[in-house]
Structure formats: structure tokens, C-alpha cells
Amino acid sequence: MPELPEVETVKRTLNELVKGKQIENVTVRLARIIQRPDDTMAFAHMLAGHTIESVERRGKFLRILLDGLVLVSHLRMEGRYGLHGSDEPLDKHTHVIFHFTDGTELRYTDVRQFGTMHLFQPGEDLSLPPLNKLGEEPLEPSFTPERFREIVSGKSTKIKSLLLNQEYVVGIGNIYVDESLHRAGIHPEDSPKALSREQLDKLHHAIVSTLTEAVNAGGSSVKSYVNGQGESGTYQQQLLIYGRKDQPCAVCGTLIEKSVVGGRGTHYCPSCQRVSTVLAR
Numbered sequence: 339m340p341e342l343p344e345v346e347t348v349k350r351t352l353n354e355l356v357k358g359k360q361i362e363n364v365t366v367r368l369a370r371i372i373q374r375p376d377d378t379m380a381f382a383h384m385l386a387g388h389t390i391e392s393v394e395r396r397g398k399f400l401r402i403l404l405d406g407l408v409l410v411s412h413l414r415m416e417g418r419y420g421l422h423g424s425d426e427p428l429d430k431h432t433h434v435i436f437h438f439t440d441g442t443e444l445r446y447t448d449v450r451q452f453g454t455m456h457l458f459q460p461g462e463d464l465s466l467p468p469l470n471k472l473g474e475e476p477l478e479p480s481f482t483p484e485r486f487r488e489i490v491s492g493k494s495t496k497i498k499s500l501l502l503n504q505e506y507v508v509g510i511g512n513i514y515v516d517e518s519l520h521r522a523g524i525h526p527e528d529s530p531k532a533l534s535r536e537q538l539d540k541l542h543h544a545i546v547s548t549l550t551e552a553v554n555a556g557g558s559s560v561k562s563y564v565n566g567q568g569e570s571g572t573y574q575q576q577l578l579i580y581g582r583k584d585q586p587c588a589v590c591g592t593l594i595e596k597s598v599v600g601g602r603g604t605h606y607c608p609s610c611q612r613v614s615t616v617l618a619r
């Protein structure tokens with residue numbers, strides 16, 4: 339599933355590809371992608387004639403800002419966008435087509451069909467589902483070490499589960515949570531209550547630096563992720579823990595283990611990431 343760095347990369351490429359293009363009409367070939375409004379005909383009718391002004395990101399969601407509308411899109415497992423000429427053959431997994439007045443079209447393709455689109459009036463989208471309960475953006479200046487300590491303080495859930503919960507911090511999924519915890523030397527099942535201030539500050543720094551480096555590398559191409567121009571990211575080559583079960587830890591050489599935490603496959607180094615049992619605060 340694309341996480342913050344991958345969605346950020348798609349956002350950047352979409353800004354290069356479709357900013358300023360006017361939608362002539364929209365074809366919806368799979369109704370279930372369209373979550374709002376209920377009627378796919380209304381969805382297409384509302385978008386016709388509108389121009390894409392910019393593409394932004396909130397957590398793992400794309401916010402496509404048009405003149406007078408906001409389209410919120412989640413790629414879920416394998417959704418992807420691509421710009422095509424209208425004469426190019428259609429992929430059978432292309433479910434939504436935005437036809438532009440210049441003869442090009444933005445195609446949304448999704449083999450797994452889990453992706454979603456919600457259409458809003460400007461100003462509505464951030465206060466309604468699915469964006470209304472999202473937490474802190476980890477790459478914004480407001481995500482300070484102090485803010486991070488506030489978010490996690492008093493929580494008794496496992497630290498990995500807390501970081502995956504989009505109501506606290508957005509954009510982190512299974513890849514970057516494992517990388518961040520490894521970088522900070524924290525066991526994924528630790529309770530935030532058992533972590534010292536120093537450990538939390540280290541974890542905050544690990545989250546920000548891991549996500550920043552991954553954004554700079556164009557994201558990780560694990561499974562089928564590509565950006566809006568069909569290009570793969572390269573950060574998967576820098577992943578130190580995710581997907582490396584039974585390989586030596588890059589820090590200490592101990593073999594990396596894989597377990598299940600909160601229902602998610604979890605990679606960790608049993609030497610670098612020992613369980614914290616001392617209540618340090």
C-alpha cells in the first residue's frame with residue numbers, strides 16, 4: 339500500500355502532468371470507486387467543465403483541487419494514475435477516466451479495486467469523512483518532538499499500532515513504521531508508557547528522517563507502486579529492516595526476525611530493538 343512518501347511522489351508528478359487541464363467529461367467504469375456522491379452520473383456531471391488547479395496531499399490521500407470542487411482520492415492497495423492520449427488502448431483495470439479538453443486523459447487504474455474517490459465542495463472535505471479524523475502530518479513544522487510526546491503520552495497501546503493509527507500521525511504504514519522503529523532502536527510491541535523521553539525524541543527523529551529520505555528517493559516500489567508517470571521509486575534499496583527476514587541487521591549483524599504485531603507482519607532486529615520494561619518517566 340502506498341504510504342506518505344509514495345503518495346507525496348504521486349502528488350508531485352500529478353502537479354507536473356495535469357495542473358491547468360480542464361475536464362471535458364468523466365467516464366466511470368466501476369461504480370464502487372466513487373464513494374461520494376452516491377450517483378456516479380452526478381459525479382461525472384459535477385466535474386465536467388472544471389479545471390485542475392493543484393494537487394495536494396493529506397495523509398495517504400490525494401486532494402485534487404479544482405476551480406470550485408475538491409476530489410479526494412485514496413489509492414489503497416494498488417491504485418495508480420497515468421496520463422494518456424485518448425487514442426491509447428484502455429487497460430481492463432482502468433476504472434475512472436478524466437477526459438481533458440486538450441485530448442489527453444487522466445486514467446485511474448486499480449487491479450485490486452480498493453481505491454476510493456470522494457467529491458466535495460471547497461472547504462467541506464477536511465471536516466467530513468474520510469479526512470476529518472486524520473492526525474498530525476509528520477513532515478509539517480507543527481510535528482515537533484514536543485507534539486509527538488503529547489500524542490503518545492498516556493497511551494497503553496503497542497507503539498507500532500499507535501504509529502499506524504492515522505488518527506494520531508498520518509501517512510505511516512507498515513514499511514515506514516518498521517524502518518522508523520528499527521532506526522530508533524525501539525521494539526514494535528513496546529508501550530509508549532515504557533519509553534523514555536530520549537527514546538521518544540529518537541523515534542520522532544527517525545520518523546521524520548526516514549519519511550524525508552523516502553520522499554527524496556521517490557518512494558519505495560514494493561509490489562506495484564509507480565508514480566503518475568509510470569516510474570518506480572528507489573527507496574526500497576535503502577530499506578534496512580522491512581522485507582529482510584533472516585538477513586543480517588545492517589547495524590549489528592543479528593538475523594532479522596519477523597513476527598505479527600497488531601495483525602501486521604513486523605520486521606525487527608532482536609538485538610537493536612530490545613523490549614523496554616522500565617517506566618522511565
Ligand SMILES: [Zn+2]
Pocket residue numbers: 587588589590591592607608609610611
Ligand atoms: Zn541489529
